[in-house]
Amino acid sequence: MKKTELCYICxxxxxxxxxxxxxxTISVKGMERRVDNLSGWECEVCGDxxxxxxxxxxxxxxxxxxxxxxxxxxxxxxxxKRTRRKLHLTQKEAVQLLSGGGHNAFSRYExxxxxxxxxxxxxxxxxxxxxxxxxxxxxxxxxADMRGAFTYTVNNDAEALKTS
Numbered sequence: 256m257k258k259t260e261l262c263y264i265c266x267x268x269x270x271x272x273x274x275x276x277x278x279x280t281i282s283v284k285g286m287e288r289r290v291d292n293l294s295g296w297e298c299e300v301c302g303d304x305x306x307x308x309x310x311x312x313x314x315x316x317x318x319x320x321x322x323x324x325x326x327x328x329x330x331x332x333x334x335x336k337r338t339r340r341k342l343h344l345t346q347k348e349a350v351q352l353l354s355g356g357g358h359n360a361f362s363r364y365e366x367x368x369x370x371x372x373x374x375x376x377x378x379x380x381x382x383x384x385x386x387x388x389x390x391x392x393x394x395x396x397x398x399a400d401m402r403g404a405f406t407y408t409v410n411n412d413a414e415a416l417k418t419s
Contacts, residue, residue: 265301272299273307279316283323286330290319329367331376336365338383352396353378 262270275294280287293312297304306313339349350361354375364371
């Protein structure tokens with residue numbers, strides 16, 4: 256027998272249906288976690304729903320959802336540490352060259368305690384793929400202005416094309 260009730264969200268009569276044994280997949284920053292054997296109520300009209308308060312579905316779902324950002328931070332931190340070591344930089348050198356923040360913050364990024372700023376993660380990933388750019392980064396960080404290193408000429412005079 257199918258249990259149905261009035262939807263608390265949209266007010267549709269007999270729209271809330273009870274479900275059991277459902278699996279949900281949670282995704283955060285390309286990482287996924289699957290939670291099995293969930294039960295709760297879902298509205299067939301508005302699609303909203305809630306977990307069954309009489310079992311641990313809500314707790315298990317929330318726990319899995321809370322673990323994913325932590326795992327993502329730790330994965331990004333490990334990637335940053337690997338890249339820094341690949342470039343033969345100390346944390347202090349990496350901070351001075353790449354982030355401009357504090358040494359403690361960079362250490363916390365690598366341990367996964369804090370999520371590193373997106374531009375820093377992007378820069379580390381670029382340097383991981385193209386380590387030869389580290390020399391350019393050091394030159395730019397030392398205050399060298401590379402804009403004058405290249406010259407170009409603008410010719411505003413109209414010239415007739417010669418054909419042979």
